[in-house]
Amino acid sequence: xxxxxxxxxxxxxxxxxxxxxxxxxxxxxxxxxxxxxxxxxxxxxxxxxxxxxxxxxxxxxxxxxxxxxxxxxxxxxxxxxxxxxxxxxxxxxxxxxxxxxxxxxxxxxxxxxxxxxxxxxxxxxxxxxxxxxxxxxxxxxxxxxxxxxxxxxxxxxxxxxxxxxxxxxxxxxxxxxxxxxxxxxxxxxxxx
Numbered sequence: 001x002x003x004x005x006x007x008x009x010x011x012x013x014x015x016x017x018x019x020x021x022x023x024x025x026x027x028x029x030x031x032x033x034x035x036x037x038x039x040x041x042x043x044x045x046x047x048x049x050x051x052x053x054x055x056x057x058x059x060x061x062x063x064x065x066x067x068x069x070x071x072x073x074x075x076x077x078x079x080x081x082x083x084x085x086x087x088x089x090x091x092x093x094x095x096x097x098x099x100x101x102x103x104x105x106x107x108x109x110x111x112x113x114x115x116x117x118x119x120x121x122x123x124x125x126x127x128x129x130x131x132x133x134x135x136x137x138x139x140x141x142x143x144x145x146x147x148x149x150x151x152x153x154x155x156x157x158x159x160x161x162x163x164x165x166x167x168x169x170x171x172x173x174x175x176x177x178x179x180x181x182x183x184x185x186x187x188x189x190x191x192x
Contacts, residue, residue: 012170013173013174020163026161026162026164030178033143034182034189036158037115038186038189040114041186041190043113045078045111045113045115046079046111046114047079047080048080048081048082048114048115048140049062049079049080049119050102050117050118050131051118051128052120052128054121054168054172055120055125055175056081056083056119058179059081059082059083059117060084061179062079062179062183063081065180065183066079066183066186070183070184071184072191080109082101082106082131088105092104098126098127099130100127100130101127102128103130103133106131106134106135106138107134107138110134110140111140112138112139113141114135114140115140115141115142116132116135116141118142118145118153119144119145119175120145121146121147121163121172122146122149122151123144123149123151123152123160124152129153129156132153132157133156136156136158142159143157143159143161144156145178145179147163147168148162148164148166149162
């Protein structure tokens, strides 16, 4: 009944991946992100990740890969998703605003040299932008995972990884693929 839709979605994802393979700038950005995180870990720094909805789930997923393990047993790496503590999120949302749910946390725990990864398919999520701005003021290295346009995050993040597509589910699929590649590079470099 839905065979055509299934095939089209798979083909759509394959086309995006093929476009990425032709995009030397995007490949270079993935490599630069991995190097930045590796250097931060070598300096005993941490990685914080954040986003909304599916991007919040992606932040948590990639945090688990760093803290626990990816391909092989190794020591835990310091990473945290700023999306998981309901008491913190609702307190900040209630007392300040939803736009500050991540920036207030970075204000409290972010240290110079840490890595802040904001995930927003549009690149325009106000709370992600606010957090990246605070992270920059605190001298964290800032990375944005976005869709094609990069939105406002493109102008403020140290590196903006722009997936060459406009459809949110396809962008999120590619964010996880790229996140997995980065986790693999980190493990190989630090523990391989």
